[in-house]
Amino acid sequence: MKHIVKILSILVAVAAMWIGLLHISIVPKSQTWLLPLYLIISLACYGLLMVGVGLMRFPTCPQEAVLLQQDVVEAKDFLRQKGVDIGSD
């Protein structure tokens, strides 16, 4: 099943529930009309929250840059010794 079909089925299911709610009206109609709007807003909030949290916890590794520099020096020494033309820095 193509992924878009999965997502569309979920949307259809949600829409069906909503129409159901509109009909049996346990919640006041005015509220039910606004439900899709709430849904979209909460989805957007969820997205922004995830981006924010991800940004705050973004894993960084400054020590790796230092280690890499050491590896580069070591590699250059070896390669120069072997006569590989890596140029002078």
Next chain:
Amino acid sequence: MAEKQEREKSKFSIIVPTYNERLNIALVVYLIFKHLRDIDFEIIVVDDGSPDGTQEIVKQLQQVYGDDRIILAARPKKLGLGTAYAHGLKHASGNFIVIMDADLSHHPKYLPSFIKKQMETGASIVTGTRYVSGGGVHGWNLMRKLTSRGANVLAHTILWPGVSDLTGSFRLYRKSVVEDLIRSCVSKGYVFQMEMIVRASRKGHHIEEVPITFVDRVYGSSKLGGSEIVEYLKGLVYLLFTT
């Protein structure tokens, strides 16, 4: 036991595409040999006629390490990354394929953990991820981080890919799997990496992740450019409808 046999006869073909990576390729080759001591492997450099003389250096490296360990698979001109992998694959004699960048953002010290993970789990794909503990990124400004997070959240919400790092390209594949995947992938640039892993996940391949750190390139310059964000969004929609 089949597993044990696989371990004994495993050979890893490491495909490294290069375009103007004269210095970097030498450093990467040294580091690969340093970190893969008791392992049967070969390095396949796919160079697209780099004007900076990358191929000269590769030939010198062949003198040092042997031309059975380093294979130069050159192409006459810059033909792009996706086809570079396919080209390298034609020269590969291993039963496992590793794909990594030459620019040192993929550090060869992680290769043993890819191999170990594959052996422990029997996975068909082991993919490096920057976004778990033990992983990380260095050298990105706030804007770059923001775009990356946004892209990731968007992709996860609409694609449910089952892996945490979609656009990373440091990966180990079973050869038969990567051959099959490459045939079915048509995207370019970052989207290509995403398409590979999403299709793999949809086909039900066993995918494992290992943490890697990613230090933004120190030498040389970036070759991917232009309207990357637009391409990425188009890629998401494409994958939404075709996978």
